[in-house]
Amino acid sequence: MPISSRKTTSASGKSALVGSARAHALGMLAGVVLDALFADPRRGHPVALFGTAAAALEKRTYGDARAAGVVHVAVCVGSVALLGVAASRVRDPLARGVVSAAATWSVLGGTTLGREGAAMASFLEAGDLAGARGRLSHLCGRDPSRLEPPELARATVESIAENTSDAVVAPLLWGAVAGVPGLLVYRAVNTLDAMVGHRNARYERFGWAAARLDDVANAVPARITGVLAALGAPLVSGSAGRALAVLRRDGHRHPSPNSGRCEAAFAGALDVTLGGVNVYGNRVEHRPEMGDGPKPSVPDIRRSVRLARAVGFAAAGLAVLAALRG
Structure with missing residues (x-):
């Protein structure tokens, strides 16, 4: 092949890669906008469908051993990975952007999270304790x-x-x-952790692989979340310096290697103290306290929602820029 032909082929390939990266980045941005406008689909949510399939598979793969859990995770995550690879092989830029937008929308939950927080605040502001207690299951398992x-x-x-x-x-x-x-593999890993990554008699060993894989997948994102939350403190009348100090001092004290980074940063940004006794069914956990302020009150819920929204928008901007650079 003549030198000129090789250069032309190389330039064409580079242009295709740039176009692919741009289509994916713009698709991710569109997915963020879709989540902001419509939140999670109420019916036929892909994550719910994955959860149903994983639960059905668990009936066949379950065993009280780590090896069984490894097989379960490998089949579930491997299947999703293959689906993601197949979807990403679309060559047309417009189609690739649509696929990226759909995938991003399907895995994001920021708008729904904010709505659930606002709903809890509304119940408590209205003095509806029964309603607030009933709603908590939408946010956590306490x-x-x-x-x-x-x-x-x-x-x-x-x-x-x-x-x-x-x-x-x-x-x-x-x-x-x-x-x-x-996008798809991360959501599969996180969903499996929520399903089987529990420290109880059934899942102590079977859920080990899902829990450890989730820890690895969230190691960097949790710390980025902590930094972004600390930097966003002034948006909720807090101090970025104080939030960063609390993050450094308390972030490692949580039983989870990742959750503590997020909670410590939010505690510092909102100037509250998080942590304490949590009851999950028959299990009681004593979590270390993080932060220097009082315990959160009802108004702090809406402040936390505003802070979470700011962190989400900042993360979206960083992700789109990173994707553009391929």
Whole structure:
């Protein structure tokens, strides 16, 4: 092949890669906009469909051993990875952008998270304790039956902090790094952790692989979430310096290697103290306290929602820029 032909082929290939990266980046941006406008689809949500399939598979793969859990995770995540790779092979830029937009919308949960936080705030502001207790299951798995408004507020703020990483920052980061497969695989890993990554008699060993893989997948996103939340503190009348100090001091004290980074940053940004006793059915956990202020009150819920929204928009901007650079 003549030298000139090789140069032309190389330039053509480079142009195709740039066009592919641009289509994916714009598709991710469109997916963020779709989530902001419409939140999660109420019926036929892809994550719910994945969860149903994973639960059905668990009936065949379950065993009280780590090896069984590894097989379960490998089949579930591997299937989603293959789907993501197949979807990302679309060559037409417009079609690729549509695929990226659909994938991004399907894995994001930031708008729904904010709406659930606002709903909790509304119940508590209206003095509807029964309604607030009933709504808490939309955010976390704590037993709400004996929780009073201050503890419901704390549970809500902590859940918003943690899920800002899980439902927004992490999928966007993985989408920027690994395209459509990154978006889908991350959501599969995170969903499996929520399903089987529990420390109880049934899942202590079977859920080990899902829990550890989720820890790895969230290691960087959780820390980025913490930094973005700290930097966004002035948007909720907080101090970025104080939030960063709390993040450095308390972020590692949480039992989770990742959740603590998010909760500590939110605690510092909102100038509240998070952590304490959490009840999950028959299990009681004593979480270290993070932050220097008072325990969260009902108004802090809406402040946490505003902070989470700011973190999400900042993460979206960073992810789109990273994807554009291919």
